Amino acid sequence: MPLKNEISYSRNVFIPLTNMCRNRCSYCGFRREPGNGSWFLSPRDAIELAKRGKETGCSEALITLGELPEVHAEARAKLKSFGYGSTVDYIIEMCKEILGLGLLPHTNVGTLKLSELLFLRRYNASMGLMLENAVELSAHENSPGKKPELRIKTIEAAGELKIPFTTGILVGIGERFDDLIQSILTIRDVHERYGHIQEIIIQPFDPKSGTQMASCPRPDWSEFLGIVSFARSVMPEISIQVPPNLLSRDGNPAQPGSKEFENAVADAILAGANDFGGVSSVTPDFINAESPWPSVEQLRLAIEHAGFIPRERLPIYPSFVKEEVFMSREVRERVHDLADAEGYRAETF
Numbered sequence: 315m316p317l318k319n320e321i322s323y324s325r326n327v328f329i330p331l332t333n334m335c336r337n338r339c340s341y342c343g344f345r346r347e348p349g350n351g352s353w354f355l356s357p358r359d360a361i362e363l364a365k366r367g368k369e370t371g372c373s374e375a376l377i378t379l380g381e382l383p384e385v386h387a388e389a390r391a392k393l394k395s396f397g398y399g400s401t402v403d404y405i406i407e408m409c410k411e412i413l414g415l416g417l418l419p420h421t422n423v424g425t426l427k428l429s430e431l432l433f434l435r436r437y438n439a440s441m442g443l444m445l446e447n448a449v450e451l452s453a454h455e456n457s458p459g460k461k462p463e464l465r466i467k468t469i470e471a472a473g474e475l476k477i478p479f480t481t482g483i484l485v486g487i488g489e490r491f492d493d494l495i496q497s498i499l500t501i502r503d504v505h506e507r508y509g510h511i512q513e514i515i516i517q518p519f520d521p522k523s524g525t526q527m528a529s530c531p532r533p534d535w536s537e538f539l540g541i542v543s544f545a546r547s548v549m550p551e552i553s554i555q556v557p558p559n560l561l562s563r564d565g566n567p568a569q570p571g572s573k574e575f576e577n578a579v580a581d582a583i584l585a586g587a588n589d590f591g592g593v594s595s596v597t598p599d600f601i602n603a604e605s606p607w608p609s610v611e612q613l614r615l616a617i618e619h620a621g622f623i624p625r626e627r628l629p630i631y632p633s634f635v636k637e638e639v640f641m642s643r644e645v646r647e648r649v650h651d652l653a654d655a656e657g658y659r660a661e662t663f
Contacts, residue, residue: 321583321617322553322627324659325610326374326592327367327417330600331355331405334389335380337424337457341487341530343522344601345380348388357396357408364412366596373652373659374439374592374629375417377405378601381424381459402430409437413648420592420629422480425464428471435477436642439630439649442480443468444515446487448497453487453527466500473508478634482515482555485541486533498545505552510640512631513553513589516542520560520567520602535563535578539585546586553631555589556582558613559605570608579613580620590617592629625658632657 332354335345346352355363364375383389384401398404401423409419418439425443426434434441445465446454454460472479483497498514505511518533545554561568561578568575579590593607608616614624628649634640635649635657654660 319623320625321588321590321620321622322625322658323558323590323610323613324374324592324627324629325370325372326376326420326594326629327363327370327372328376328378328592328594328597328600329355329360329363329408329412331360331377331379331401331408332383332389332392333380333600334383334386335424336382336385337380337454337459339457339460340453340526341519341522343525343603348386352386352388354383354389354392357404357411360408361411361415363597364415364417367594368415368417370596372594372596373418375412375419376592376629377408377412377419377421377423379405379423402426402433406433406437409434413437413644416648416651418629418645418648418652420480425459425468426471428474431468431471431475431477435475436644438477439628439641439645440478440480440512440634441472443472444482444484444517445469445497445501446482446484447489447493448500449489449493451488451493466504469501469504469511470508473504473510476640477510478512478630478640479510480513480515480555481511482513482517483541484517484519485538486519486530487527491537494541495544498541498548502549505549511552512634513555514545514549515555515557515591516545516587517557518560518562520562520605522604532562532565535565535581539581542582542585542587553589554587555591556587557599557602558590558593559599559607560602567605570606571612575608575612576616576619579616583617583620583622589627627658628652
């Protein structure tokens with residue numbers, strides 16, 4: 315975790331391999347039904363995105379997609395045309411090539427088996443899976459991959475394999491306040507057993523047009539900050555991340571670079587957030603495409619205006635950089651090329 319006066323962020327290129335998914339969450343604007351706006355990124359296009367990220371100074375390749383897309387015949391046909399028998403096989407090969415380019419993959423693709431995590435670990439500096447909530451919610455009633463026990467099992471499996479891990483909760487999707495508390499304590503309990511969770515994302519619900527929850531309000535800002543503070547109080551050793559493109563003090567998105575944005579960044583920091591995740595000058599946030607990233611300069615300036623020091627990190631946090639048990643040989647070589655003596659990003663652009 316950064317020092318108390320340091321606030322971290324990373325530079326990433328967002329590589330969404332497909333928007334097909336077995337889950338049908340009531341709030342998701344990313345997922346598409348096969349044949350209705352669906353797509354599957356080809357290996358060539360995925361690598362081209364990664365190269366653009368490398369050229370513009372990114373250290374992280376954020377690889378994400380809908381969970382288990384091969385439940386759909388269209389996805390299976392695409393994978394076959396690419397020469398792969400499963401989505402995981404495809405992801406492994408993409409991570410291997412991206413790591414070879416000098417970028418550090420961070421894969422977040424839904425629930426996975428321990429054996430799948432083991433293969434992915436070799437080429438990933440870190441991985442992630444949002445718990446979202448430790449209790450079942452109506453927003454997930456058509457989403458078999460959102461069952462809390464399955465997601466917790468994946469997070470625990472990553473702990474067994476010593477994978478630096480990102481998880482978190484989604485605030486405002488129909489849960490009770492007590493559910494949020496339970497969710498954070500569940501994450502804490504897993505971390506206390508395995509010690510592999512490097513950051514917790516506290517993410518506010520952002521309504522998407524065309525979804526079942528399009529008319530639902532964003533969470534109250536003060537209550538959202540209260541959850542950030544609670545997470546900080548029970549897990550002082552772990553970074554608490556708030557997505558910088560989803561800040562909303564008055565129910566409306568704070569525009570990057572505005573005074574409202576600077577105030578929201580300050581609010582989040584004072585509540586206990588010490589990380590603002592990955593930002594990209596190459597790709598949008600494909601999951602929240604209507605919410606633009608701030609530029610690195612806008613984010614750094616907002617952090618400085620709040621009286622703190624911005625520090626660029628890698629997708630693997632400094633404390634894990636210093637513990638080689640959390641990296642494969644292949645990942646370790648790349649991390650050592652990119653990290654400074656403290657474990658932060660050595661080269662800035």
